[in-house]
Amino acid sequence: MRRDVVIVGGGVSGAFCAYEMQRAYPEARVSIFDRAPSFGGRTAAFDMGAARPLEGGASFVSSAHELVLRLAHALKCTMTEVRFRQVGLHLDGDCASPYRLTQGLGDGAFTGAALQHATLTKLAPQAVAAIAASDGAAAKQILRSTEIDGRALWRWPIGPLLERLWSPEQVRRARNTHGCTSNFGAANAFDTLLTAAWEGAPGQSFYRFDKGAGHFACTLAEASPEILRFTHHRLIALGRCANGFVLSFSTPAGLRHVEAGLVILALPRRALNLIAFGDDIVGASFHHDLSQIIDVPAFKLFLEFDRRWWDDLPFTLGSGDLGAVFTQLAAQQNYFENTAGRHWMLAVFADGENALYWRSLLEADGAASVTRGAPMGATPAHLIAAAHRHLEIMYGRVPAPRCGVYADWSAGWHAWRPGARSWEVRERLVQPNSNLPLFICGELLAEHAGWMESALNNAEEMLERASAWLAHTRARTFLPFVNER
Ligand SMILES: Cc1cc2nc3c(=O)[nH]c(=O)nc-3n(C[C@H](O)[C@H](O)[C@H](O)COP(=O)(O)OP(=O)(O)OC[C@H]3O[C@@H](n4cnc5c(N)ncnc54)[C@H](O)[C@@H]3O)c2cc1C
Numbered sequence: 236m237r238r239d240v241v242i243v244g245g246g247v248s249g250a251f252c253a254y255e256m257q258r259a260y261p262e263a264r265v266s267i268f269d270r271a272p273s274f275g276g277r278t279a280a281f282d283m284g285a286a287r288p289l290e291g292g293a294s295f296v297s298s299a300h301e302l303v304l305r306l307a308h309a310l311k312c313t314m315t316e317v318r319f320r321q322v323g324l325h326l327d328g329d330c331a332s333p334y335r336l337t338q339g340l341g342d343g344a345f346t347g348a349a350l351q352h353a354t355l356t357k358l359a360p361q362a363v364a365a366i367a368a369s370d371g372a373a374a375k376q377i378l379r380s381t382e383i384d385g386r387a388l389w390r391w392p393i394g395p396l397l398e399r400l401w402s403p404e405q406v407r408r409a410r411n412t413h414g415c416t417s418n419f420g421a422a423n424a425f426d427t428l429l430t431a432a433w434e435g436a437p438g439q440s441f442y443r444f445d446k447g448a449g450h451f452a453c454t455l456a457e458a459s460p461e462i463l464r465f466t467h468h469r470l471i472a473l474g475r476c477a478n479g480f481v482l483s484f485s486t487p488a489g490l491r492h493v494e495a496g497l498v499i500l501a502l503p504r505r506a507l508n509l510i511a512f513g514d515d516i517v518g519a520s521f522h523h524d525l526s527q528i529i530d531v532p533a534f535k536l537f538l539e540f541d542r543r544w545w546d547d548l549p550f551t552l553g554s555g556d557l558g559a560v561f562t563q564l565a566a567q568q569n570y571f572e573n574t575a576g577r578h579w580m581l582a583v584f585a586d587g588e589n590a591l592y593w594r595s596l597l598e599a600d601g602a603a604s605v606t607r608g609a610p611m612g613a614t615p616a617h618l619i620a621a622a623h624r625h626l627e628i629m630y631g632r633v634p635a636p637r638c639g640v641y642a643d644w645s646a647g648w649h650a651w652r653p654g655a656r657s658w659e660v661r662e663r664l665v666q667p668n669s670n671l672p673l674f675i676c677g678e679l680l681a682e683h684a685g686w687m688e689s690a691l692n693n694a695e696e697m698l699e700r701a702s703a704w705l706a707h708t709r710a711r712t713f714l715p716f717v718n719e720r
């Protein structure tokens with residue numbers, strides 16, 4: 236088979252690339268391939284008869300996420316506003332009941348988001364002013380040249396930097412009240428604080444897709460009927476042929492080779508690492524550049540109950556409210572809603588070390604069926620029992636769950652290593668060989684890790700670069716449709 240444009244990876248980034256390439260070059264023969272049984276990648280959801288799909292991956296979209304909102308509108312994927320309510324914290328063995336989060340956590344303590352904001356203000360007040368004036372470029376410039384103790388911000392791991400600036404107690408409290416504990420660990424301080432500033436921008440409201448984020452990604456992948464789509468195709472090798480590339484896929488029916496003029500890889504870091512690239516396809520720095528990206532594990536576990544026992548807790552949720560409790564236990568975050576129908580709650584939403592705790596329980600079970608990076612349905616009884624124990628520590632007596640579903644992501648999102656100049660590495664990885672139409676995009680290169688919007692922004696920038704390459708004379712040897720235009 237020969238195609239003009241081949242996109243590998245059917246998550247939201249790859250689906251967007253296919254959609255945009257087909258729109259920009261209607262004559263081009265575009266195909267998209269994914270190793271999984273369906274498209275959507277990290278937007279996978281479970282339909283468990285709850286009022287809405289249980290999102291194993293992405294779920295929230297901010298009013299500031301202009302590209303996602305624009306696409307959702309064009310594709311008629313409707314959304315409903317969700318109001319986050321931090322209804323409690325469970326810290327330091329306060330087992331009676333979650334107490335309400337008011338102004339703060341005690342003397343000099345900050346919540347996670349507040350500590351990150353205070354850190355930015357302490358280190359680079361001009362960057363905070365630039366962000367407030369919506370001048371992201373200036374803020375980045377300032378932060379790139381910010382130094383602490385004679386060491387550039389991008390050379391600092393965020394955890395040690397926070398400990399340098401704040402007391403251990405302040406850092407501990409902040410980490411235990413933040414959705415992303417990895418933001419307090421080994422990642423590069425420049426990228427972590429930049430993402431925190433973007434996430435924490437004031438005046439945002441939040442939405443969820445009525446049919447789930449996975450439905451949005453799949454609708455995007457299916458929006459152009461001309462695009463050929465293939466699931467169960469895992470790319471294992473990429474080589475050259477006379478006028479383009481040859482891609483080798485592992486499929487249930489055996490090895491399959493596909494020729495292509497232009498290739499876009501919209502894949503996570505680990506998947507890129509596992510591909511065998513032919514000689515001279517990627518430059519010498521490629522694998523070193525990839526090693527600058529860290530995988531952050533993430534884990535979600537939903538539990539179903541016979542009744543909505545959280546109605547008895549000391550908080551009241553209105554329609555559209557999503558109540559969150561943060562804890563230093565490995566469950567990390569619990570989410571409650573008062574929807575009608577079956578009674579599901581998100582009992583565990585953990586990342587980093589906490590996610591590894593839940594994974595270790597799966598491994599202890601010898602659960603041979605665990606597939607890294609792929610969401611799963613069946614939940615072992617002892618995993619449910621462990622989550623139930625966590626809930627009882629936090630809330631007292633909790634009825635036994637009926638069942639559960641979990642999603643275990645070896646790379647829920649990515650982060651940058653200290654010492655990586657992410658802006659330069661990103662620039663090299665987008666097109667690893669300037670002589671070849673091979674492009675890379677997706678969340679792994681997003682400026683703000685862990686968000687669909689930023690993954691799509693990165694894909695959009697990559698497509699501009701691909702278009703510029705297509706306008707170049709060399710493109711004609713690879714892509715006949717360029718000649719036809
Ligand atoms: C638990 C969790 C919660 C999140 N919450 C939010 C949120 O609330 N809001 C938000 O905006 N974002 C959220 N995100 C982030 C969001 O899910 C990602 O930014 C986005 O989905 C990334 O899309 P992508 O296309 O770049 O990558 P992916 O979705 O990872 O797509 C990559 C695709 O490549 C395929 N693939 C891998 N290897 C191969 C191979 N060798 N050959 C062929 N195909 C391959 C995979 O099957 C996958 O479909 C969350 C993520 C997680 C894990």
